[in-house]
Amino acid sequence: MSKRPLNVGLVGGGKGAFIVQPHQKAIHFDGTRRVVAGALFPDPKIALEEAANWPYPLKGYGSYDEMIAANASLPADQKLDYILIVTPNFVHYDPAMKAIKAGIPVFCEKPLCLNLKEANDLVKAARKAKIPFGVAHTYLGHWTSRLSRYIVQAGLLGDIRWVDSYYLQGWLATKLEATGQMQAAWRTNPKLAGGSGCGGDIGTHALMQLRYVTGLEVTAVSAQLETFVEGRALDDHFTIYCKLSNGGKALVRASQICIGCKNDLGIIIAGTKGTLQWRQENPESITICLANQPDRTYWRGAVTPGDGFLPKDMPAALMAEPTIPAGHPEAFHDAFARLHRCFEADVRKYQAGEPFACDGSKYANIEDGWIGIAFIETCVKSSSKKGAWTSMPKKI
Numbered sequence: 453m454s455k456r457p458l459n460v461g462l463v464g465g466g467k468g469a470f471i472v473q474p475h476q477k478a479i480h481f482d483g484t485r486r487v488v489a490g491a492l493f494p495d496p497k498i499a500l501e502e503a504a505n506w507p508y509p510l511k512g513y514g515s516y517d518e519m520i521a522a523n524a525s526l527p528a529d530q531k532l533d534y535i536l537i538v539t540p541n542f543v544h545y546d547p548a549m550k551a552i553k554a555g556i557p558v559f560c561e562k563p564l565c566l567n568l569k570e571a572n573d574l575v576k577a578a579r580k581a582k583i584p585f586g587v588a589h590t591y592l593g594h595w596t597s598r599l600s601r602y603i604v605q606a607g608l609l610g611d612i613r614w615v616d617s618y619y620l621q622g623w624l625a626t627k628l629e630a631t632g633q634m635q636a637a638w639r640t641n642p643k644l645a646g647g648s649g650c651g652g653d654i655g656t657h658a659l660m661q662l663r664y665v666t667g668l669e670v671t672a673v674s675a676q677l678e679t680f681v682e683g684r685a686l687d688d689h690f691t692i693y694c695k696l697s698n699g700g701k702a703l704v705r706a707s708q709i710c711i712g713c714k715n716d717l718g719i720i721i722a723g724t725k726g727t728l729q730w731r732q733e734n735p736e737s738i739t740i741c742l743a744n745q746p747d748r749t750y751w752r753g754a755v756t757p758g759d760g761f762l763p764k765d766m767p768a769a770l771m772a773e774p775t776i777p778a779g780h781p782e783a784f785h786d787a788f789a790r791l792h793r794c795f796e797a798d799v800r801k802y803q804a805g806e807p808f809a810c811d812g813s814k815y816a817n818i819e820d821g822w823i824g825i826a827f828i829e830t831c832v833k834s835s836s837k838k839g840a841w842t843s844m845p846k847k848i
Contacts, residue, residue: 455484455800456529457483457484457485457486458484458485458486458533458534458796458799458800459486459488459489459530459531459532459533460479460485460486460487460488460489460532460533460534460535460536461487461488461489461490461491461519461523461532461534461535461536461556462476462487462489462490462491462492462535462536462538463490463491463516463519463535463536463537463538463539463543463547464491464492464493464537464538464539464540464543465490465492465502465538466490466492466493466498466499466502466503467492467493467498467502467634468634469538469634470635471538471561471588472536472538474590474784474785474788475536475538475588475788475792477785477788477789478785478786478788478789478791478792479536479792481785481786481789481792481793482789482793484793484796485792485796487508487510487536488510488511488530488532489510489511489512489513489519489532490502490503490506490510490511490512490513490519491512491513491514491515491516491518491519492506492512494543496514496515497514499512499513499514499515500512500513500514516535516546516547516550517550519532519535520535520547520550520551520554520556521554523554523556524554532556533556533557533799533803534556534557534558534559534584534795534799535547535551535556535557535558535559536559536560537558537559537560537561538561539561540638540639540644540645541563541565541566541638541644541645541646541652542566542643542644542645542646544560544561544563544564544565544566545565545566545570545573545574548560548565548574548585549573549574549577552574552577552578552581552583552585553577553581555581555583556583557583557584557585557795557798557799557802558578558583558584558585558586559585559586559587559588559791559792559795560585560586560587560588560821561587561588562587562588562589562656562657562660562816562821562824563587563646563652563656563821563824563825563828564587564818564821564822564824564825565646565821565825566646566647567646567647567825567829568822568825568826568829568845570825571821571822571825571826572822572848574818574821574822575818575819575822575848576848578818582802583802584795584798584799584802584808584810585810585817585818585821586791586795586810586815586816586817586818587815587816587817587818587820587821587824588788588791588816589656589657589660589661589664589815589816589820590657590784590787590788590791591657591660591661591717591732591735591787592660592661592664592787592791592815592816593786593787593788593789593790593791593815594732594735594782594786594787594790595752595773595774595782595790596730596735596736596737596738596750596752597661597664597665597730598770598773599738599750599752599755599770600665600719600721600728600730600738601664601665601667602766602767602770603728603738603740603762604665604666604667604721604723604728605666605667606763608725608726608761608762608763609721609722609723609724609725609726609727609728609740610723610724610725610726611698611700611723611724612666612668612696612698612700612721612722612723613700613701613722613723613724614700614701614702614721614722615662615666615668615696615700615701615702615703615719615720615721615722616702616703616705616719616720617658617659617661617662617702617703617704617705617718617719617720618658618703618704618705618706618716618717618718618719619654619655619657619658619705619706619707619715619716619717619718620706620707620710620713620716620717621654621706621707621708621710621713621714621715621716622708622709622710622711622712622713622714623636623708624636624639624640624650624681624684624688624708624709625681625708625709625710625711626681627681627682627683627684629641629684630683639653639686640684640685640686640688641685641686642685642686645686646828647686647828647829647832648677648686648687648690648828648831648832649684649685649686649687649688649708650677650686650687650688650689650690650706650707650708651677651687651690651692651706651828651831652828653706653708654706654708654717655690655692655704655705655706655828655831656824656827656828657706657717658704658705658706658717658719659704659823659824659827660816660820660824661717661719662702662704662719663820663823664812664816665719665721665728666696666721668696668697668698668700668702669696669697669823669844670694670695670696670697670702670704670827670844671694671695671696671697671843671844672694672695672841672842672843672844673692673693673694673695673827673830673831673834673841673842673844674692674693674694674834674839674840674841674842675690675691675692675693675830675831675832675834675835675839675842676690676691676692676835676839677689677690677831677832677835678690678691680709681709688707688708688709689706689707689708689709690704690705690706690707690831691703691705692704692705692831692834693839695841714733715732715733716731716732716733717731717732717733718730718731718732718733725742725743726740726741726742726743727740727741728740728741729741735782735783735787736751736752736778736781736782737749737750737751737752738750740761742761748761750762751778751779752774752778752782753774753776753777753778753779754778754779755771757771773790791814791815794814794815795814795815797814798810819847822847822848823847826844826845827844829845830842830843830844830845
């Protein structure tokens with residue numbers, strides 16, 4: 453007999469919010485998870501109205517405090533198995549901390565929170581509770597990101613010398629926040645977004661892609677946070693030169709004022725034996741460049757082990773992971789679904805009292821979220837000192 457679907461509660465997501473839509477689609481992707489409840493808006497009246505008008509039946513709550521408190525008295529099959537936080541940055545910490553204390557696993561939009569003090573508190577609480585906690589760095593969910601991780605960390609490119617990890621957009625090339633556009637308004641407000649606008653919003657994705665694929669850490673930064681749109685309170689252009697833990701170097705860069713760029717996240721990894729190239733806007737393939745050989749393109753679902761570059765004994769779990777044949781493109785929603793699928797596995801183990809490996813290999817964990825916040829704060833410090841080399845803080 454199949455297990456019952458996991459019950460998921462939403463924190464945020466009402467009044468036309470964007471990121472809740474790919475998340476809720478991904479949650480329902482496999483039939484093993486479902487959204488059953490939500491505290492969808494800060495105003496209790498609007499929160500209940502949004503729940504009543506949701507596209508499918510949803511138990512509405514006036515606040516996330518109410519939803520978390522009510523969970524304790526629900527029958528076992530109606531309890532929330534995890535909550536999904538899809539609010540602006542300044543409303544990540546409080547519901548996450550309250551869910552942890554209530555024993556409810558958390559999947560939270562990035563960045564983890566507003567500052568390092570909040571991040572420290574969350575990490576300590578999650579470790580004490582020994583509870584699954586995921587951070588939604590979407591692009592780690594692409595199968596080609598996982599293939600890239602295997603190639604690099606198996607040493608097939610040799611020692612990594614240089615990484616260029618970038619995320620370019622153009623939607624904030626004008627002062628869109630002055631029009632009242634909701635997504636622009638909170639992302640450019642320091643009280644709501646934190647110490648960096650562009651860096652916190654999309655620069656952290658570029659950082660996480662670098663860390664996930666290479667397995668390397670940024671040890672020090674020389675940062676330039678720039679604001680090109682006059683009167684904007686936070687950076688809209690983010691350029692960070694990095695020292696890596698293996699002695700290599702990297703560029704982590706992001707921009708939201710590059711007209712014509714949409715969601716151009718990409719990474720170039722140069723090693724002593726070859727170079728890997730990947731772009732999120734064409735996520736079905738990666739390109740490998742080797743000296744004095746034609747470039748090799750590997751497509752999801754059409755990878756042949758033992759081809760002269762890839763070894764014969766590639767991990768069976770990696771090779772079995774694509775859900776549809778090559779030529780039927782996976783994309784953004786599939787990447788979200790892969791993250792929720794992997795998080796579900798850890799939640800079920802947690803509920804059964806079994807060990808679970810919330811180790812960052814399948815989705816970004818709370819320690820990864822901490823590193824994202826530490827990176828932003830270190831970049832802000834470096835930029836305030838005209839790009840002076842500034843060391844990353846030690847992990848807690």
